Amino acid sequence: MNLSVIIPLLNEEESLQELHNWIVSVMDTHNYSYEVIFIDDGSTDHSWSIIKQLSSENPNIKGIRFLKNFGKSQALHAGFAEAKGDVVITMDADLQDNPEEIPELYRMIMEQHFDLVSGWKKKRYDSVVTKNIPSKLFNWAARKTSGVQLNDFNCGLKAYKNVVVKNVEVSGEMHRYIPVLAKNAGFGKIGEKVVKHQARKYGSTKFGMDRFINGFLDLITIWFLSRFGKRPMHLFGALGSIMFIIGFVAAGIIGVTKLYRLGNHLSANLVTQNPWFYISLTTMIIGTQLFLAGFLGEIILRTKNNEERYKISNTANI
Structure with missing residues (x-):
């Protein structure tokens, strides 16, 4: 199987059908063999019903449902455990990540032999004060602390070799630092690609300013574990x-x-x-x-x- 697309979500009923159609169109155009794994992280709307319907109509669609909201890291962990594709793509369900980027990400993994390629939303459509400036500060601190030279650690659109996702342990709120976890596990060829960022079409963001506070605390944790976790x-x-x-x-x-x-x-x-x-x-x-x-x-x-x-x-x- 060429691709596994892992999509964690929380209350995204309005975007799921459109996202599904978009991904399927890209896969069919490039003749990929694929699976799409939706992880419902405790949604309280009709997201799971839509996932079940999509799965009944398309055998390439799979779904995992959590009993309650456990967080994005746990959702990704569950998706990684199920992924069977040679290349694993992660993306958000809010239509801000563009499925048209998947073929190039796939090519960079398969032909340029990157272990991991992270998206970089260079041009963003988020609030400058509440998201852009804190995000730039956060990414600067993450680069200085981890040594991984990425411009956008928070971007949900990433591509991995299958062996990478099987050898990183994503727990707590460490999904932001999967590139650092991969580096610590021995996967050193980490690349970056500028990707299109689209304004949110439906619903509202699930993240507030507290994610940046938690992000910096997690950064301290992963810095300690990276340098002294084994000694x-x-x-x-x-x-x-x-x-x-x-x-x-x-x-x-x-x-x-x-x-x-x-x-x-x-x-x-x-x-x-x-x-x-x-x-x-x-x-x-x-x-x-x-x-x-x-x-x-x-x-x-x-x-x-x-x-x-x-x-x-x-x-x-x-």
């Missing part, structure tokens, strides 16, 4: 050791100063009356806790199954 001792152990040494040296200086003043018959307050003593003691305690956190993290990693420690893309003569 927590390198972070916590180093910080803990530095803090303990600083606290120990500070406590030692306080003690030596006390002994010096006593030896020279100078007035000296009790060590416990010196606020710096408690600061140094607290520093040593926090340093010890950080070191233990890193140590426990290493123990947990070493008790996990070996297959979770790395990904194998292929084997030969084994």
Whole structure:
């Protein structure tokens, strides 16, 4: 099978029929073998009824329905598990992603051998204040933090080799960072293509400003997991050791100063009356806790199954 098109959605009943017809037209024009997987993420309108109808009319249409709204990452995870096409395309259901981009995305994966190609909505039809400016700031921070040089991490229109989607774990709200997850899994050839962005035709956006706050929090999480997820001792152990040494040296200086003043018959307050003593003691305690956190993290990693420690893309003569 050439293509799997994965479409997560929430309350998009008005656009589903039109989107389906558009995708089918593109597939038929280029003679692709394909499947379209709609993931209904807990819709409360008639979206699921429409998906069932489309599936009964077209054997290439499949549907997955969640009992409630679990989020886009979980929807994509379910779609990735079902995808059978050589190339997997993800796109939104609100008609803002253009299916006419699919053939070029497919070509870039198959002929230029990209592992992943992300769309870039260079010209947008969203609000400048509530979406465009926050999105530019978010993308800048994501590039600097992850090292993946994409202009639009948030674009839902992406293409993947099938092996990529089978080896990335999309959880929480990490759908924005699938290119980073792919890079961390060893898929380094990541490209970008300028795609058409269309104004929303039906309904209203499901995202508010909170998605950017959550996005930055997720960015911190994925930065930590990327750099220290397999070696927590390198972070916590180093910080803990530095803090303990600083606290120990500070406590030692306080003690030596006390002994010096006593030896020279100078007035000296009790060590416990010196606020710096408690600061140094607290520093040593926090340093010890950080070191233990890193140590426990290493123990947990070493008790996990070996297959979770790395990904194998292929084997030969084994």
